[in-house]
Amino acid sequence: MDLNAKTLPPMPLTMEGSWVLHQMIRFDWAAWRGVPTDVAETMVANFAAMFDKMGSDKSALFSLVGHKGDFMAVHFRLRLDDLNDAEVAVTKSALGDFMEVVHSYVSVVELGLYESSVKLYQAMLERGVEPHSEDWNKEIADTLERQRAAMSTRLFPDIPPARYICFYPMDRRRGEHKNWYMLPIQERQRQMHEHGMVGRRYAGEVRQIITGSTGFDNWEWGVTLFAEEPLVFKKLIYEMRFDEVSAMYAEFGEFFTGIRRQTSELAALLAIAE
Amino acid sequence: MDLNAKTLPPMPLTMEGSWVLHQMIRFDWAAWRGVPTDVAETMVANFAAMFDKMGSDKSALFSLVGHKGDFMAVHFRLRLDDLNDAEVAVTKSALGDFMEVVHSYVSVVELGLYESSVKLYQAMLERGVEPHSEDWNKEIADTLERQRAAMSTRLFPDIPPARYICFYPMDRRRGEHKNWYMLPIQERQRQMHEHGMVGRRYAGEVRQIITGSTGFDNWEWGVTLFAEEPLVFKKLIYEMRFDEVSAMYAEFGEFFTGIRRQTSELAALLAIAE
Amino acid sequence: MDLNAKTLPPMPLTMEGSWVLHQMIRFDWAAWRGVPTDVAETMVANFAAMFDKMGSDKSALFSLVGHKGDFMAVHFRLRLDDLNDAEVAVTKSALGDFMEVVHSYVSVVELGLYESSVKLYQAMLERGVEPHSEDWNKEIADTLERQRAAMSTRLFPDIPPARYICFYPMDRRRGEHKNWYMLPIQERQRQMHEHGMVGRRYAGEVRQIITGSTGFDNWEWGVTLFAEEPLVFKKLIYEMRFDEVSAMYAEFGEFFTGIRRQTSELAALLAIAE
């Protein structure tokens, strides 16, 4: 029995965890200046209280550097509906009247299982299990269930407490000549593996959370990096750009750079000196 | 008589049904906060009554997740004029003064008949019917009329009551080297058939409504998916992305993700806690 | 004497007629609600009177479907200056204060003469007339003058009274590999001829007005279609998309779909029920 590359199903298995919303927020400083101090203080206190109630491991606030926004709020939630609740809470708050959400990103934590997909597909094909048959699907479901249990902390992570954040969305190229989705799964697995090797060298310095957004937002994936030192974002992304999978098959959206803020800092951040 | 691929007319037959309008709506929460409670309640009640009168199977309301809008209204109608009536009703309502329609999509339910087109074209050519002759046109009209009757519920569907919605527009690529519209109809039919096979595996979980918009809006097709569980949107679209017809010939616009809201929920959705 | 394809001048002759302005207009309903009824009625009446004075065959009003605008005004005029007068009349009107022209298109009715250009160029070359010589230019001027007289109703058409309108701008592709402007004129003439054959099949259902905008606006041509049934726009454009000239060499801008409105309907269209 000849099992060449082409006979493996092309889609790698994935596991999904927390739903994630990035909100880029512009603050209306001119209008804010007109708010009486005591009213402003109450608005800030209420907003901070609301945010604290969400939990700093599930909703975090960052100052964005540059004109793309004054703040970025990041929310990790169990259900898509919870993301909508979080954005509505921001929107409906009194402080929210001074906030314009100028950009956002909807995605879900995704662990791509290229390695185990290729192994499992090959093993099943060798045993003569027909793709997409009941047996095939059951074996996949069992595998995913086992892995989901083992990786639950990676699937449902807390927001890392690191001071700096970097966010960008990306696609895999579907060019007329270079087309990621036309490559055999084994070739994609090889390239992703090499890519992961580079990432591993930065493991101590950068925490990377990959989220999938195919069907939810305009790009296929979101990449959110956390670090205690912002230069490492550049080092990591620049080094990865030479990987074949990035050099040839990556297309990037906008990049957002933020600095972690605690809700206890909010009053000072929004205070306008006379 | 040699009937090679090239001799078949290139355009597949299609049948059209309901006209469809997607409206992405941003709500002006800051202005809304200033409206006296009783006035606001009347506005909401009137809007809900207007929407109810349209019928929940013909006009539905969703919360959009992310900054692309607070709400998405979807309208299915018998005539293009009715779509305009629906949008004007939203626009002219008192609540509409707080709604900015920031995006929209105009299309019409389309059933593509690749399989039967190829069969019919081949059969007619074998019988010597000349393309676009009176006989040719009559036979096509008869076929379409029969199919239209048989498929009327698919052509004029109710809006599925599912909780989650996913909408995106798309084109078929017309690249310098890879050009969908230059492929013989039989090759396109083969690729669409394989594509449909993948879709069929999700039939129980996702309801898919394809609408055509060539000539009406900026893309060639709209895809609207309905499901009770939003992750399945990602699974379906990701798996399909490996189909040749998507990997090579699909170009996508923006993706919109929404959660179904009943008009009875509207008052609570728009209520701003003091 | 060898007259191969390359020796013919590449530019086909064209004849120009009426100047055309498409105005896509967003209406400020929220501000409009605040206008006292009697003031509003006067504004509408004055606007309608101004539009009527322009003549319904020269300036027409449509409701746009979707968020690209509430209305589209289309003006056909003898001179470019007259187009500016028409837009200034709208802008300066009292009702114009509630209208934002969010998009527009400037072009001029164009009849492309591929067929007669090729014939004339070949004939003159055979007779040894040198391209761009005085004789050459005179013969072209004479030909154009004759044709202009014969085609004056097509060059200076009334706005067709049909209920539905479809407008989109387009370019001919100048790709690195597929480049319309590098093809010999005979090859372009052949492709345009085939294209015209498809259009001819829709002659009874769709009135098509081609306008040229090279040098006046962002695309090379505008296409304005008029019909009594909007589905035919999709049928025509979809069928044409398989023509080589469209499949390979057409690039399209935004599509606008409108429904004809009479000035007598304006009061009702703008009336806001209490």
Place this chain on the structure above:
Amino acid sequence: MDLNAKTLPPMPLTMEGSWVLHQMIRFDWAAWRGVPTDVAETMVANFAAMFDKMGSDKSALFSLVGHKGDFMAVHFRLRLDDLNDAEVAVTKSALGDFMEVVHSYVSVVELGLYESSVKLYQAMLERGVEPHSEDWNKEIADTLERQRAAMSTRLFPDIPPARYICFYPMDRRRGEHKNWYMLPIQERQRQMHEHGMVGRRYAGEVRQIITGSTGFDNWEWGVTLFAEEPLVFKKLIYEMRFDEVSAMYAEFGEFFTGIRRQTSELAALLAIAE
């Protein structure tokens, strides 16, 4: 001594003259309506006086046709700082409060010297002058000085008094396969020469001013055409589009079409009939 194409320095010599600013201006008619007549008249008179003082040969006003702006102001100046002074004068004027500069273009009159560059480079190479040596640079400086004197009226032109203006920015293509900047200078010179031959046929009807903007604005060149009859813009640009240098190597930005206005017409242009 073998002097093949590749040995010539690739950059053609250029001479620069007047700095040029195009300002596309949207006028706030709704706000303007609220200004008392006498105040409005003073604002207009002051603006006209300011403009007159600049000199109609150095600053000119046009009505733009279409939504890209109500007016276009064009300024020719000796220094970049003078352009900034001109825009600040518009901005700070009382009438300027009703003007939003929605687009602009910064460039400098440029005469490209392909022909003499190739000749000069070849001559110097034949004489063994090393590129970019002191001798090389001196000889170039001398040549440019001589030409600058001879061409001073083309370098520092008055704004032509013609009634119609056409403006668009452009780039030379740097595609993966067709790349203007990778062609030998002799080949570029040949193509530019042919291009110039077409332009010459329109010399009596169109005045063309080429400005360079590499490093100053988003495109590499600006093209400003002046004529007494607007159709000739289309004829010229359409015919040129078939030149190899345009068909293959030109990329165009937005096109702006305007009608010359005198400051004495301004009061009438801005008058709003009751």
Place this chain on the structure above:
Amino acid sequence: MDLNAKTLPPMPLTMEGSWVLHQMIRFDWAAWRGVPTDVAETMVANFAAMFDKMGSDKSALFSLVGHKGDFMAVHFRLRLDDLNDAEVAVTKSALGDFMEVVHSYVSVVELGLYESSVKLYQAMLERGVEPHSEDWNKEIADTLERQRAAMSTRLFPDIPPARYICFYPMDRRRGEHKNWYMLPIQERQRQMHEHGMVGRRYAGEVRQIITGSTGFDNWEWGVTLFAEEPLVFKKLIYEMRFDEVSAMYAEFGEFFTGIRRQTSELAALLAIAE
């Protein structure tokens, strides 16, 4: 031992210095006109004092020519957090209420070390040091530390006091056929070296500061040029565009052109004559 091109790690070493923020600012002249003179004077004085306190070598103000902004503020800082402090200081100032930051760019001074990277990598490979091993990393760290000390004034430069500024962001092309990131490091080093040779000819006239922004903003690099004569920006960038590395592998964003302003000029710049 065969050390061909492919065995060298692809990423060149870089050294980073000051963090840099470019802020493009639109000024609301209409609102400003309404501010009482004494209040305006205080606002301007406070803003100037705040800017002066930042230090003219670390924060500088320019008038932008054209509609992309009235002003550009450029900030050089030791830490990313300091950039955010600088932008917040502008935002929170009273004058800031009349300033809209319509564009910005976040980057960090970067010295690319192609030449020494290739040498060092080759030397280490010849000595059998394994890439990314502890020894490898230490040797690199030592090299960088030495160079950082030697080049500290280039890494942490003052803002040059020159009168004119030119800013633009850029990427290296990752095309389907021409892909900078797929070239061997030696080939990239060769092209960068030739590029540098051109730049060197302008050393006396233009001060160039390259900043890296991979991971921080939408492009990979920012280029900021300073000169006492603005025409030289065009000459330099135009000549460089013929370098292989620019002709084939450069993609450019928007270009911004500015004129240096002292804080002492601010009162006059913002004064509106009656």
